[in-house]
Amino acid sequence: MEQVGGGREAQLEHTGLRPGWTTGACATAATKAAYAALLTGDFPDPVTISLPRGRTPAFALTAEDRGDGWAQAAVTKDAGDDPDVTHGAIIRSRVSHGDPGSGVTFRGGPGVGRVTLPGLPLAVGEPAINPVPRTLMRAALREVAGGEADPDVVVEISVDQGVEMARHTWNPRIGILDGLSILGTTGVVVPYSCAAWIDSIRRGIDVSEAMGLQHVAGCTGSTSERVVTELYDLPTPALLDMGDFVGAVLKYLRQHPRPRLTICGGFAKLSKLANGHLDLHSGRSQVDKAHLASLAEGAGAPADLVARLHEVNTGLEALTLCQEAGVPLGDQVAYAARQAALEVLEGAPVLVDVICINRAGTVVGRADPA
Secondary structure, eight states: OOOOOSSHHHHHHHOOOOEEEEHHHHHHHHHHHHHHHHHSSOOOSSOOOOOGOOOOEEEOSSSSETTTTTEEEEEEOOOOOOOOTTTOOOEEEEEEEOOTTTTEEEEOOOEEEEEOOSSSSSSSBBBBOOOHHHHHHHHHHHHTSSOOOOOOOEEEETTTTTTHHTTSGGGGGEEEEEEEHHHHSSHHHHHHHOHHHHHHHHHHHHHHHHHHOEEEEEEEEEEHHHHHHHHHHHOOOGEEOTTTHHHHHHHHHSSSOOOOOOOOEEEHHHHHHHHOOOOOOTTTTOOOOOHHHHHHTTTTOOOOHHHHHTTSSSHHHHHHHHHHHOHHHHHHHHHHHHHHHHHHHTTOSSSEEEHHHHESSOOEEEEEOE
């Protein structure tokens, strides 16, 4: 049997779909080119950037412009074979000199949203440029500057037609207004094909069985893969990149059981499994605030906190409120998710444990094998 199991990289290859680049990767490329032009007068085209996992893609520039104390470059987003609403979006970065000692200041230009509600990984009022893209851009700026310290610059990111594109995303519902988010943890857009992805999950389980692996892990993404690898020292073929398709993992294991399954993913996604959803995609299932409030109440949350949980903006906000109050909501979600998984397995001989993590990869809830 061809061994195609083994984490995100192997399963991406098996789908046969062409990956693309995130808005964060495009913004990084535009920022690097603009800063190079600000310092030297010349725009590198194509411009090469460094992404996690050793990727070094090169991006052609769509536009370039310079003025007194500033330079601007643009990159057109290629989402690959993914039906992404932002495919073809033109992402611009205008870099200008900042005040001495100010470091890197990020601003949102036209088409980039702003955060208006709590519960996101950015403070209210900040432009919706997520932490990982900010880190990538800072690294690119330092590379151009040739030093270890952040240069003193202002980076303004904008997206042509970003306001219109954002209407077709979940941004308005979670309080990101007036534009798109600059996103991405790996810089790569994962192509989305239900049939191909589910087939890759099944083949990954087949490979683990053929290799005699006793413990497999269903992971929602690269961060959860890293967490289970660190916790259990699992070999790569034991990692099943299930993405949003936790139901596909459980249903196939029901017929082809392995002795041990770890399910690891973000708190919000696994709260959906805890509520009985087997497809965790944001377009087909949503975080149920009432269900989170009920779980918190069962964990001893006082009435005023339970009431607040009915009004939260995101699952992360609910988790944060409970953590501050000493209520183990993460553990409750993990336990409920494990129970939901066991129901799907219908008595198949599989020990199941669940690990909930936050965006940084910190474990925020666990349910031991059962």
